[in-house]
Amino acid sequence: MNKSKLHESAEQQRRNAWDTYWEGTKQASTYKGGETESHILMQKWNVIFTSIANQHTHMLDIASGYGILASLAYKSLEPRNTSITCVDISKSALEAIEKKVPHVNTKVCDAAQLPFDDASFTLITSQFGVEYAGMDAFREAGRVLQPGGLIAFVSHLTDGGIHKECNANRAAVEDFIRTDFLNLTHNLLETKMTPGFSQLDIKTRMECLKPAIEATVDIVKKYGRNVAGGSIDKVFMDAAKISRSSENFDKTEVLSWLRKMESELIAYSERMRSMCEASLDQTDIQHIKNILLENNIHVNTVEKLPFVEGGENCAWLITAQRGSSG
Ligand SMILES: C[S@@+](CC[C@H](N)C(=O)[O-])C[C@H]1O[C@@H](n2cnc3c(N)ncnc32)[C@H](O)[C@@H]1O
Numbered sequence: 645m646n647k648s649k650l651h652e653s654a655e656q657q658r659r660n661a662w663d664t665y666w667e668g669t670k671q672a673s674t675y676k677g678g679e680t681e682s683h684i685l686m687q688k689w690n691v692i693f694t695s696i697a698n699q700h701t702h703m704l705d706i707a708s709g710y711g712i713l714a715s716l717a718y719k720s721l722e723p724r725n726t727s728i729t730c731v732d733i734s735k736s737a738l739e740a741i742e743k744k745v746p747h748v749n750t751k752v753c754d755a756a757q758l759p760f761d762d763a764s765f766t767l768i769t770s771q772f773g774v775e776y777a778g779m780d781a782f783r784e785a786g787r788v789l790q791p792g793g794l795i796a797f798v799s800h801l802t803d804g805g806i807h808k809e810c811n812a813n814r815a816a817v818e819d820f821i822r823t824d825f826l827n828l829t830h831n832l833l834e835t836k837m838t839p840g841f842s843q844l845d846i847k848t849r850m851e852c853l854k855p856a857i858e859a860t861v862d863i864v865k866k867y868g869r870n871v872a873g874g875s876i877d878k879v880f881m882d883a884a885k886i887s888r889s890s891e892n893f894d895k896t897e898v899l900s901w902l903r904k905m906e907s908e909l910i911a912y913s914e915r916m917r918s919m920c921e922a923s924l925d926q927t928d929i930q931h932i933k934n935i936l937l938e939n940n941i942h943v944n945t946v947e948k949l950p951f952v953e954g955g956e957n958c959a960w961l962i963t964a965q966r967g968s969s970g
Contacts, residue, residue, distance in 0.1 A: 661912075661914035662732075662733055662915060664907070665911060665915050666710070666736040668908060668911075681712065683953070684949055685771065685949065688798070688961055689716055689771075690716070692769075693717055693720035693721055694720060696767065696794070697720060697721055697722060698725075699725065700725045700726075701717075701721055701725060702729075702765045702767070702790075703717055703721075703726065703727065703728045703729065703765065703766070703768075704729045704731065704760070704767070704769070705717070705728065705730045705731070707731070707774060707777070708732050708737065708738070708741060709732065709772075710740050710741065710744070711740065711741035711744055711748070712771065713769050713770075714728050714730050714741055714745045715744060715745055718746065723747070728748050729748070729749040730745075731750070731752070731753050731755060732750075732773075733752065733753070733754055733755070733777075734752070738750040754777055754781075755773070755777035755784065755785075756777040756778055756784060757784065758784045758787070758788055761788070762787055762788060763790045764788045765788055765790060765793060766789075766790050767793060768788070768796075769795075769796050770797045770798070770799070772798060772800055772806075772919075774797055774799065775799045775800060776922045779931060782935045783935050783938070783939075786938065787939060789939065789941065792965070792966060792967075793966050794964070794966075795936070795941065795963065795965070795966075796961070796962070797961070798960070798961050798962075799922075799923075799959060799960045800923035800959065801923060801959050802923040802928075803925075804959065805957065805958040806951065807919070810916045810920050811920050813871055813872045813912075813913075816863055816866075816871040817872050817876065817912055817913040820863055820909065821913065823855075823856040825859070825860050825880070825883075826883075826905055828849070828856050829853060829883045829887070829902060830902045830903070831849050831853075832850060832852075832853055832887065833886065833899065833902070837895035860876070860880050863876060864877050864880070875909065875912070879905050924960055929946055929960065936964055940967040941966045944965060946960060947960070948961075949961050
């Protein structure tokens with residue numbers, strides 16, 4: 645991690661990591677996808693939205709990302725009776741939702757500090773989101789829910805399938821960053837792509853890079869080529885290809901690509917780390933129940949769900965309702 649990163653607050657780093665991610669998915673850079681799509685989860689959400697389809701709904705979706713739930717709610721609920729508000733720490737994510745979901749309200753904010761009055765919403769949802777902001781976010785969700793209103797959260801499950809995968813992705817990328825492969829490749833190519841370079845300089849830079857190459861090969865062997873969405877393997881292969889025929893590439897483009905890859909991978913590992921830290925175990929669930937109860941909100945169901953049919957459990961589904969007397 646470079647020096648300026650170390651001086652940023654943890655909060656700012658998290659915000660940047662998500663913003664880089666959502667910006668990156670827009671530009672289809674190192675990462676694939678950008679939305680969390682699961683047939684099983686979508687079915688659950690369909691049941692929830694269908695159960696209130698005829699009611700007046702003021703929905704708040706917390707940590708909306710690209711708006712997968714907002715889109716589904718827009719299709720499932722009667723638009724004339726419905727208002728949809730999305731909050732997220734990432735401005736880039738919310739800009740994408742505004743283009744996708746008609747009449748949506750958006751607000752960039754930390755879910756632990758919602759800028760809304762008490763009892764503003766009849767339905768509060770979140771899919772792999774509210775837990776990123778810690779227990780205060782559950783308290784805030786309770787505060788802004790109207791009497792009689794519903795909560796439905798799908799949250800990361802500690803030691804579940806997604807948690808394990810994120811942990812391996814994080815470890816692999818952190819190991820890769822530690823090899824300094826990108827920086828050392830940058831030094832090599834900068835020299836190699838400068839007219840009149842000396843062979844001795846190239847040899848020295850190659851010697852410096854060699855241990856990083858070996859370490860990267862070991863990382864790919866240990867975690868598999870597909871770890872971190874295949875990004876380590878891809879950047880490694882691409883760098884090797886450029887190095888073999890550097891005369892066919894533009895120096896400025898290559899060097900800025902290497903810097904970009906480094907910052908994207910740092911952001912990626914931050915994102916994986918925050919996913920792991922956000923996951924909830926049984927003790928957290930009890931804590932959340934108690935927090936919600938402070939606002940007269942009673943948990944109706946707590947269920948573990950897999951992401952795909954027959955797969956390992958990866959999420960909690962928590963549904964709750966606020967008593968009608970407030
Ligand atoms: C795994 S994504 C889920 C996005 C979306 N709900 C979905 O199901 O596709 C987590 C989202 O939480 C947002 N986020 C992370 N920390 C947050 C915080 N403290 N407050 C609000 N949003 C946050 C991220 O920007 C990201 O969009």
